[in-house]
Amino acid sequence: MINLLSLTNINKKYGSHEVLNFREWKIDNGIHWLKGGNGTGKSTLFRIISGQTPFKGEVELNGINLKKEPSNFRSKISFAEAEPQYPLFITGNELIDFYTETRNAQRKQADELADYFEMSAFINNKIGSYSSGMLKKLSLICAFIGNPDLYILDEPLITIDVASADKLYHLINEKATQGKSFLLSSHQEVSNDKLKLDALFQIIEKQIVKL
Known part of the structure; x- marks a missing residue:
């Protein structure tokens, strides 16, 4: 079985400041939540996966390598910035x-x-x-x-009202039942009764940890 998303030997620095450094992170289909405060590397990780920032390492989506097939890879992803x-x-x-x-x-x-x-x-x-x-x-x-196969939504809940947030939850759940996958970030808590989360992660000391 091919993992939906696979990252290996990822290293990202801004000058001398190292933001991410981990050996492997794999996720399967579903709704995945990356929590944590500002400055932990969430947005950087999402920009790496969406091909918007250079990095060391490899990223693959359903066997498609970002660096080897960038156009094909990007066509499978939708990224919304914070x-x-x-x-x-x-x-x-x-x-x-x-x-x-x-x-x-x-x-x-x-x-x-x-x-x-x-x-x-x-x-x-x-x-x-x-x-x-x-x-x-x-x-x-x-x-x-x-x-797309994978939706990456960075801080999708900020600045929108409660009614719009509920509509977003419904749309995410609906798309997930159609086989689509989501990678979401937020420093806000999300209740499982509104979003059927498959996994919860956090970036701790430059590495992605499953909670």
């Missing part, structure tokens, strides 16, 4: 069009997601006019466009 940075002069609609085209997705799917997160009324406004909560919901809409 604090998304989008061009302020474009509209939400233009950003969604970009994601829809890049991921060969149906526009209907994007429209349904915008309705689901109650963003349809603001979708033609420039991103520069969005509140932090609206910006976060836009990033979640973009994250769920397409049909």
